[in-house]
Amino acid sequence: MSVSFIRYGDVLKIMVDQDTPGKDLEEASRKLLDEKGVACVSLDLKNCYYIQSKALAALIAFKKNAAKIRAEFVVSNVCDNVYQVFEMANLTSYFTIREDFSSYPAEELMEKFFQADYADRVSDFIAEHYSDEYRQQLQGLMEMNEPELKYYAILTMGKAHDYASEDRIKQELDSDLPMVVKASVLVLGWFGDTSSKDKIYSILEGGLEELAEAAAASIALLSDDSDAQRLGKLLSDKSAVIRTAAVQALTLINDDNSFNLLKSALDSEQDENVKASLIRALSSFNRPGVSDILITGLDNSSIKVREASASGLAKIKAKDKLADILRRVTDNDAWVGYFAVKACGDICAASDAKKLMDSYDKVDENVKLAIVEALGKIPSDFSDFYMKILNDNNEDIRKEVLAALFNDNKDAARDAALTLFTDDSSWIVRYKALEIVSIIRPEGYKTLLQQRLTAEDNKYVKEKIQSILEEI
């Protein structure tokens, strides 16, 4: 049988073999009309390594007939050659294309660990559908000398909470393959294996960057009251990699002791990258005094530290420092200004907004963009201001204005979006306008979309129009 129907609840999977004659496909598409209670039809092309263009008409018929039985239609497991044929026929946006790993036998799935594009998702899929068969296959991979396979086998067993494999995973802490050690470190952290903590410390102290980061995460998961102190000593290690890893671990532990250690380290740290990571770390602590540290950081000589401080202020929404933050909107470093404005968007009241608007003409383009975005977040209507800059030469500003207008004044946003959707020279603006039009759905918008589908020359906007029309 070259086309087979397999039913899983309200999902109908249609498996198609390589070289299925066109007439079989057409017949199968007609047979689809007899199906009852189907919510989703998945046409699986896993076994098709190429497809003749004449078969495409049959695939389109499948989609039409799926719509007739009110079922969603997806094409799954499309290989590159077939995708290329879809591309040439302009069908990539016509069909919803997905991957469906459930169609693959366990052994074939394991081979996908070799493909970087698939490996993480295959691992997630196996963990979610863990079975004895998968477990057996993963254990087989553990005995092979293939670093990638072992790496994903360990991670997958970890994600599936396969505690029975803990001892086997523990052995890999001594592997001479860094990626295998990394996977073991992470999984033993997830498993709460405190007996491996010392070993994981020694891995962190080895100073190999890719391992230190994983070790920091696991130590935090395995930590008790004594760990902050132990990590604190590493904050003065001569290796910046180890100091950064210690910062990460203390951030994740996030207790008072960790906070005080990080705060002290900030005073003595000389490396600007580690210092910036300390600033980022401190901004994730909800403690009194953090906003003062960040405000002080704004005066640091290192741009990285200043930007991290400004970003931290945006993150902690430091209402008590609003006046200081507003002063930084016009900072010489445009990214400090950018983050300062971002912070304002989250903490300003309507009465403070005037200061942002007054700064608009004095700042760089990126800060202008942040000002428009921030105003959109402040609960008040600034449409008069937006209308003045709606025709700015910068396409991103026009786009941000539309988004902000949509937050503040739906009627004005509708009118502006309708105009920009048809007239703006930038596809980025037309795309944003289209998003707004599709949410507001003004009268006659379906006709407008149909007209624009013909007139539009940008492929992204065109694809978006097509997908909205499909939904309608």
Added chain:
Amino acid sequence: MITAATIKIKDDEFVELKDIIYKNAAISFADSKKYLLENRLSKRLQELNFTSFKDYIYYLKYDAKKREEMEVLLNQVTINETYFLRERAQMDHMIKTTIPALITAGKRNIRIWSAACSSGEEPYSLAMLLNEAGLFAKAGIEILATDINTEVLDFAQKGLYRTISFRGVPPTIQDKYFRKDGFSFQLDSAIMSKVKFFQGNLFNPMLSAKVGRLDIIFCRNVLIYFDIPAKQKVIDLFHKSLNTPGALYLGHSETLNKISDSFKMENFGGGIIYRK
């Protein structure tokens, strides 16, 4: 990304970012590959203190160092895993058939181009096999290797590889050409000297002049990342750069069907060669 949180990309951000990447490297990202950008770029966004891809897009557009950042971005999105002697049948075909035929036809200098060499496993594999077959003594053979990604080129030029690059490599080859150095394996300097690396974007009009005339091109598992017009441009470049006779080897899953008819396709059993 396992230890750093992944930042989600919104639809409009994805479309804009993929347009930026397409304009700079002609790489197309299908909608289903959104997660790939999230995974590969989240850490970079966090380093820059950004919490959204919109911030990053503005950084790429408005920062004074936007050109440097574009290189960082392309380095992140063009990393392709490879290993020594990958799809070996084509390499063996070159050694046993294509090069001997060129030598028999009187060719004394043969130029080979590994046109997207990533971290160098492909051109070094060619050099090792040429050495094994004694072909360096029979003709002047030059191997050029290019990639758009400056990070992988730096890596390639160090010749220092992890176990992951040796999938399926016979121990005799590994032992003969590599010396263990901690977690890594150092490639023999004589083999390294046979390959000339330089940065090259396949869509840069100057690349053709940089590589010059060639006899053999390897460009495997690269075209799959391009859309049809981009594939046609690259194939056109290859055709113009190849001497006659010339040979083009593509990846197993890649085809010139409906892309170009300027090459003659020949199935040699273990794979396909496109002849000029």
